[in-house]
Amino acid sequence: MPRITFIESNGERKDVEAVVGESVMRAAIDNGVDGIAAECGGCLSCATCHAYIAEEWADKLSPPSEEEQVMVECAIDVRPTSRLTCQIPVTEALDGLVVEIPASQY
C-alpha cells in the first residue's frame, strides 16, 4: 500500500497507508487526519477537501479536470499547488506523496 504523509496545519505529520483506487481525501478521512472537511463527500461541489501538493508530484498525479479547476478556485488560501483531494485517485506511483493541509477549509 502506498504511504502518504499529511502535514496538518499545526505542523504535525501523519503517515497513512492509502488504499489504491480510493481518493486521497478518503485516505485522510479514514485515517483521522484533521483539517479535511469533505463536506460533499467527494462529489466535487464544495471545495473543502483542499490541500497543497508539492510541484515535484504534479506529473505523477492525474491532472485536474476542468470542473476541478473551477472548484479549486473556490477554496480558501489557494496557491499554485492547490488541489481537491477527492479528485486524486491513489495509485502505487503516489508512494511517498506529501500533502499539506491548509489552516482552514471554511
Added chain:
Amino acid sequence: MSQAVVREPKVYPEFTERPDHVPAELVYDVDIYNLEGAKDGPHEAWKRVQQEKPPVFWTPRNGGYWMVVKGENILEVENDAITYSMRAALVPNNPRPYPAPPMDIDPPDHSKWRILISPAFSPKAIQASEDMVRKFAIDLIEGFAPKGECEFVSGFTAVLPIVVFLTMMELPLEDREALMPHAAAIVRSPDPTKIHQARLALKDYVEQAVADRERRPREDLITKIINSKVGDEPVPRDMAVGMLALLLSGGLDTVKNLMGFSCLSLARRPELQRRLREEPKIIPHAIEELCRRHGVSNTARLVTRDTELAGVRLKAGDQIQQFSFLYGLDDATVPDPMKVDFDRPAPIPHATFGNGPHRCPGSMLAKKELQVWLEEWFPRIPEFRLKPGTRPQQDAGMVANISELWLAWDAAG
C-alpha cells in the same frame, strides 16, 4: 433540453388506490401534511413512525407513494441517484411549472449543471458574504435584546436566510416581504394549486431579475448563469430562470426551520445554552449535532427501474420519499438519538443535507448562518426560555416547520 411546461397541477384524490404490486400488509395511512402528533414535535412524530412501521411502506395519501424511514435504506436511496431520480422531488408528485436544474437532471449530465452553481456556495463565496450576514444578525438581535422577549421566527429566522440569499444574488433587500409567503407555500401547502401559483410567482420574480441583467449585465451570479455554457451550448433562458428559482426556494424555509428547531432545543435546555456561552469554540461541532437532531428537509424520488429496497419490490414509475433527517435519528446511527449532546465524537453522522450528487449545495451557507447566529446571540442575550403561556407552533410537511416560537429572558436594566 428544456422540458414541457405543465400549466395546471394534477389534483390527487384523498386516497389513491393501491397498485397491484404493492402488498396490502405494507399499506399504512401516513400523511406528511397531517401527521399524528406533529404539532407537538414533528421529529418525535416521525421517530414514532420509524419505530412502529416497516423500513419501507406505502401510503395512499398525496398520490400514493413509498415512504423510507430506516437509516440505512435512506442512505441507499440518496446514494443511487440513477435508480432514484430527483425528477419527482415533491409530494404529491406535480412537476414544477419550470425546469429546475440541477435537481431534475440525472447523472451523468447533472454535474455539468451543478458546477454552474457550486462556486456560488463555496467556502470563498461564503467568506465574502460573512461580514454582511454578521452585521445583519447583530442588528436584528440588538433590536429585540432590550425588550426581554421576541418571536424568534418572524423576528429572526424568517428574515436572515432571505436577506442572505438576496445579498448573494445582489437583489434588493426590500423584496423579501413579497417573497417569503411564496417560499413557505411551496414546501408547506398540501394544495397543489397554491403550490403551483407560488412557484410561478417565484419564477416570475426571478424572470424579472434575469431580464434586468439581460439589459444591463453586472458582475453577479445571475449575469454569470445566464451567460454560462453547458458543454458548448449556451444555457437556455428557461433553464437559467428555473435554476435560479430553485436556488431561491431551496434556501428560505429550510434554514429558517433548522434554526427555529435548534433554538427551541436550547430554550428548553439551559445547560446547552451555558455550554455555548462559556465555550464558543465548540459552536461548529455543536452545529453538527443540532443539524443531526433537527434536520428539516425531505425530498422524494422517482423510481426509474424495477428494483428492491429493504426486501420490498419497487416498480419503475413509483414515487418514493426518503426522510433524510431520520437517518440521524436512527438508533443504529448514534446512541440515544433524540438527545442533543454536544459531546458526541466527531464527525457526527447525519444526512440532514442529503448525500450523493444532489446533496444540498447550500449546506455550508446554512451552517454559517447558524454559526453567526450562535456567536452573536450569546454575548447579547442572557439565559432564555420559552415565553410562559406560549406554545411553539410546529408541524410536519416536505420541510418540518416551526412557524412561531416566543422566547423570553430577563432584560438588562
